[in-house]
Amino acid sequence: MIARLLYVSCIVSVFAVSLLIHLVLNAKRYLMWSLVKGARGGRLLFYHTGSGLGHFRERLPYIGGLSGCMASMVALYVYILYPQAPPPAIYMKKGISHIPTYRIFPPHVSRGSINSMEVALTFDGGNDAGEAEEILHILRARGTKTTIFLTGEFIRRHPAMVKRMLEDGHEIGNHTMTHPHLTTYTTNFKHHTMPSVTREFIEEELKETERLFHHLTGRKMAPLWRAPYGEINDEILGWAHELGYIHVGWTTNYRKRETLDSLDWVKDPSSRFYLTADEIKERILNFGKEDHGLRGGIILMHLDTGRKKDRASERLGDIIDTLKEEGYRFVKVSELLKNTYPDRLALKDKAPPIP
Numbered sequence: 001m002i003a004r005l006l007y008v009s010c011i012v013s014v015f016a017v018s019l020l021i022h023l024v025l026n027a028k029r030y031l032m033w034s035l036v037k038g039a040r041g042g043r044l045l046f047y048h049t050g051s052g053l054g055h056f057r058e059r060l061p062y063i064g065g066l067s068g069c070m071a072s073m074v075a076l077y078v079y080i081l082y083p084q085a086p087p088p089a090i091y092m093k094k095g096i097s098h099i100p101t102y103r104i105f106p107p108h109v110s111r112g113s114i115n116s117m118e119v120a121l122t123f124d125g126g127n128d129a130g131e132a133e134e135i136l137h138i139l140r141a142r143g144t145k146t147t148i149f150l151t152g153e154f155i156r157r158h159p160a161m162v163k164r165m166l167e168d169g170h171e172i173g174n175h176t177m178t179h180p181h182l183t184t185y186t187t188n189f190k191h192h193t194m195p196s197v198t199r200e201f202i203e204e205e206l207k208e209t210e211r212l213f214h215h216l217t218g219r220k221m222a223p224l225w226r227a228p229y230g231e232i233n234d235e236i237l238g239w240a241h242e243l244g245y246i247h248v249g250w251t252t253n254y255r256k257r258e259t260l261d262s263l264d265w266v267k268d269p270s271s272r273f274y275l276t277a278d279e280i281k282e283r284i285l286n287f288g289k290e291d292h293g294l295r296g297g298i299i300l301m302h303l304d305t306g307r308k309k310d311r312a313s314e315r316l317g318d319i320i321d322t323l324k325e326e327g328y329r330f331v332k333v334s335e336l337l338k339n340t341y342p343d344r345l346a347l348k349d350k351a352p353p354i355p
Contacts, residue, residue, distance in 0.1 A: 112296030130304035152177035264312035
């Protein structure tokens with residue numbers, strides 16, 4: 001509020017000073033003459049260049065004063081017409097800090113701390129559970145806990161599978177209700193918010209998934225979400241963050257053109273993005289070899305890839321075993337965040353409330 005008042009005060013002050021300079025230097029000499037001649041000639045006051053105005057140097061104070069007035073008025077008009085949205089009033093941790101949590105945790109994370117040998121293995125579950133049984137068996141056999149992002153449709157179709165995930169100690173995040181496209185990336189390669197996507201739409205997609213999960217399990221989802229297809233922008237992230245959610249992406253090194261998106265979802269062998277199961281394994285194990293390796297990394301895989309053979313799940317056990325031999329420890333995303341921000345507030349103790 002104080003910053004807003006200072007901003008308006010500065011604009012008004014500039015306008016007043018500019019107007020004063022204009023009047024003092026020009027009113028007596030030009031005002032009446034310019035108004036009469038400008039109106040008679042049908043020309044704008046600012047562009048009138050009659051001989052009575054003299055040379056450009058004589059008109060400079062007039063132009064400067066009027067320009068200052070006009071600029072101040074435009075700035076004030078824009079500020080009033082398009083006021084800056086107030087920061088969202090998101091949950092606060094009473095007794096620990098008076099700083100809103102959205103200022104503590106970012107709305108989007110794609111990597112943990114590079115100072116620890118921790119890595120988070122994450123899976124997305126859209127509608128089908130083609131490889132979910134095999135994946136859960138591999139994880140259970142190795143005592144590996146992961147974060148799994150589920151859609152409402154997956155929860156509705158595979159309730160027994162969801163309960164088994166919880167029994168095995170996995171963390172369940174939100175992957176929206178219907179797995180919709182949120183931005184225009186597929187049409188113009190830009191992450192502009194889809195016309196049909198609003199704050200209310202995001203809230204409905206996340207809250208409906210919450211309700212289904214709570215109704216099935218009696219538990220609340222982790223305050224983590226992953227947008228379908230990775231389609232996000234600041235606006236969408238802000239809407240979800242207001243609901244108490246942190247978006248979880250996957251680790252990417254754009255400089256090295258490396259990513260921990262396994263691309264296991266590409267099922268067409270003729271696609272230039274297609275990777276065999278062995279190539280996916282090497283893609284993950286060789287990530288960051290010349291840098292920080294997989295420290296703090298977030299790996300993206302899927303519970304169903306649509307592949308009939310050469311599936312990434314066939315190499316999942318090898319990936320886990322190799323990374324453990326190299327000294328890595330698999331953790332859930334919530335644990336990764338807590339260890340990444342030890343000097344900040346802990347991740348929300350309670351997940352977003354179920355209405």
